[in-house]
Amino acid sequence: MTFFSDASPLAAIAVTPQSVQTLLPLCRNLGAVLYIPDSFPASDHYRTYPGYLRDLLPQLWPEYSGFIFALATGAVVRLIAPLLSDKQTDPAIAVIDPQGKFVISLCGGHQGGADQLSRLIAQQLQAIPVLTGAAQALQLPALDTLGDPFGWRRGAGDWTAVSAAIAAQKKVQVIQDSGSRLWQDHLPTVHPFGFAEETAEDQVWISARQAPTVEISQVQWHPRVLWLGIGCVRGTPQALIQQAVQTTIDDYNLAPQAIAGVASLDLKADEEGLLAYCTEHNLPFKTYPAQVLKPVPVPNPSPVVAEEVGTPSVAEASALMAAQAHGSASLIVSKQIFKQDDYAVTLAIAEASQEYIDKVGTLWLVGTGPGELAQITPAAQTALVNADAIIGYSLYLDLIQPLQRPGQIIESFPITQERQRCQRAIALAEWGLKVAVVSSGDCGIYGMAGLVLEELEKKGWDGQSPTVEVFPGITALQAAAAKVGAPLMHDFCAISLSDLLTPQAKILQRLTAAAQADFVTALYNPKSQKRTELIATAQRIFLECRSPQTPVALVRSVYREDESIVQTTLAEMLHHPIDMLTVVLIGNTTTYQYKHWLITPRGY
Numbered sequence: 001m002t003f004f005s006d007a008s009p010l011a012a013i014a015v016t017p018q019s020v021q022t023l024l025p026l027c028r029n030l031g032a033v034l035y036i037p038d039s040f041p042a043s044d045h046y047r048t049y050p051g052y053l054r055d056l057l058p059q060l061w062p063e064y065s066g067f068i069f070a071l072a073t074g075a076v077v078r079l080i081a082p083l084l085s086d087k088q089t090d091p092a093i094a095v096i097d098p099q100g101k102f103v104i105s106l107c108g109g110h111q112g113g114a115d116q117l118s119r120l121i122a123q124q125l126q127a128i129p130v131l132t133g134a135a136q137a138l139q140l141p142a143l144d145t146l147g148d149p150f151g152w153r154r155g156a157g158d159w160t161a162v163s164a165a166i167a168a169q170k171k172v173q174v175i176q177d178s179g180s181r182l183w184q185d186h187l188p189t190v191h192p193f194g195f196a197e198e199t200a201e202d203q204v205w206i207s208a209r210q211a212p213t214v215e216i217s218q219v220q221w222h223p224r225v226l227w228l229g230i231g232c233v234r235g236t237p238q239a240l241i242q243q244a245v246q247t248t249i250d251d252y253n254l255a256p257q258a259i260a261g262v263a264s265l266d267l268k269a270d271e272e273g274l275l276a277y278c279t280e281h282n283l284p285f286k287t288y289p290a291q292v293l294k295p296v297p298v299p300n301p302s303p304v305v306a307e308e309v310g311t312p313s314v315a316e317a318s319a320l321m322a323a324q325a326h327g328s329a330s331l332i333v334s335k336q337i338f339k340q341d342d343y344a345v346t347l348a349i350a351e352a353s354q355e356y357i358d359k360v361g362t363l364w365l366v367g368t369g370p371g372e373l374a375q376i377t378p379a380a381q382t383a384l385v386n387a388d389a390i391i392g393y394s395l396y397l398d399l400i401q402p403l404q405r406p407g408q409i410i411e412s413f414p415i416t417q418e419r420q421r422c423q424r425a426i427a428l429a430e431w432g433l434k435v436a437v438v439s440s441g442d443c444g445i446y447g448m449a450g451l452v453l454e455e456l457e458k459k460g461w462d463g464q465s466p467t468v469e470v471f472p473g474i475t476a477l478q479a480a481a482a483k484v485g486a487p488l489m490h491d492f493c494a495i496s497l498s499d500l501l502t503p504q505a506k507i508l509q510r511l512t513a514a515a516q517a518d519f520v521t522a523l524y525n526p527k528s529q530k531r532t533e534l535i536a537t538a539q540r541i542f543l544e545c546r547s548p549q550t551p552v553a554l555v556r557s558v559y560r561e562d563e564s565i566v567q568t569t570l571a572e573m574l575h576h577p578i579d580m581l582t583v584v585l586i587g588n589t590t591t592y593q594y595k596h597w598l599i600t601p602r603g604y
């Protein structure tokens, strides 16, 4: 499994055999390294350490972003106390009790990712996450991780004061002029944020610009929307580039954290100073050929430059090109020239309408089973908890509501809009979010998995970015079978009677083949308001090959509150209600009923 916690790399520490047993599978799933005392036998599955944990921990501390302890909380507190410095850099600390019933997010809850890590562990162990932060209790996204899914960067601010105001349920005003507003759409009905005109309340400032200094408490988030277009004389040192950027950013009151990346002419792809600048600041570097830059309308074209490199603009045109790849672009700083000795830098800045997220997005195609939470695999539950966004049909989203966490983007679409659902999920994943697309049952059986992969294929997807993982679920036929006994013990098949995407002739052909081949048969989508005859046709086809007494189970809304199960026969089946929430199980020629159980013999 690939659940990368935001706190990665991860270390886990256990000192008793029982907790080693609890942590081993967990570490495998989370990709954590397990450390245990060297009194345990050596193994490839963990690392042993000599002596005391209090001597080991300071060595591990700088290497890992998160720690999972299976130790008494008191012991953990004493161990980590001398190592803690501040919440911006402290690792995530999670503590598991010996029986694996509770997971305490002890420290580094927000920025360290311990809350999220504890939720993940709790899903895996079917334990209760103990999260004591105030935002969690108010069902709000935490202020200091608000922009993380969108790749925003934290700027200056008094995070403690504004978070405290939110915890005290005071109003806080939000001033946002760039970056996604999706987070605003998914707040609980009661929340402290005000989006109207400026007031005297504490402030959350979300912008590519620096906030003006104010009397009140304030925090700043900077979405990465600024694209620097840079041209330079060959050999220009990094220091001059750095100075040009710094000066311009300051002059225009922009936030350096809002810089998304650097763009230039392809001739500059190996320009050392530019490359070094990008490496140092961890910025993507995009280059464009002259013929791509040439037609871009710019305020300051230069005939001299055109003569030299084939495009009248490098800085302005490349900034605009790079920003345009992220929505629409506007040039907010036109060409500036900086000279020193024989060197020169030109710099322009364009602002994109959509922020750049420095992550490869993921699509998790998740089967949520027939309805009840307990029937969702722990892997699928973990994917749902971990996702930035969950997309699905409203009925299924309601069923998994208890798994949703504050701040998640939840988008529901009517059942008919399956293509739109796929396209939206793909767009969010291409942007860089972790997106879960949910189907009931198994997502690869008359579900969303195929649709999503087909859409990706149409878009020329490279198979890797966004990454895709499919999480199986218990499909309706399995759930229904389990409720009535063991009707699927021998060869069986599923046939959907929906003729929306399949021609009727094909459905009839398959019904005939299944009846003749003596498959136990599950009919999905058996009867809709408009399509009422096909189920009767199916019955006639099966009656040609099977006895009228053949057991049939009509299982409706299995594992949901309104579950109903009718056991009948092939001859009688149409005398009972059948609808789109029903799956019809038709026995083979050997299936029989004993008491209220259906049995298909394992052998003949």
Ligand code: SAH
Residues within 6 Å of the ligand: 370, 371, 439, 440, 441, 442, 443, 444, 445, 446, 447, 474, 475, 476, 477, 480, 523, 524, 525, 526, 555, 556, 557, 558, 559, 560, 579, 580, 581, 582, 583, 584
């Ligand atoms: N992906 C789903 C199937 C979707 S097709 C799965 O694997 O189960 C929709 C059809 O599935 C419904 O018309 C019904 O026939 C069946 N179905 C889905 N959930 C069901 C449930 N809880 N109880 C009974 N039938 C169900």
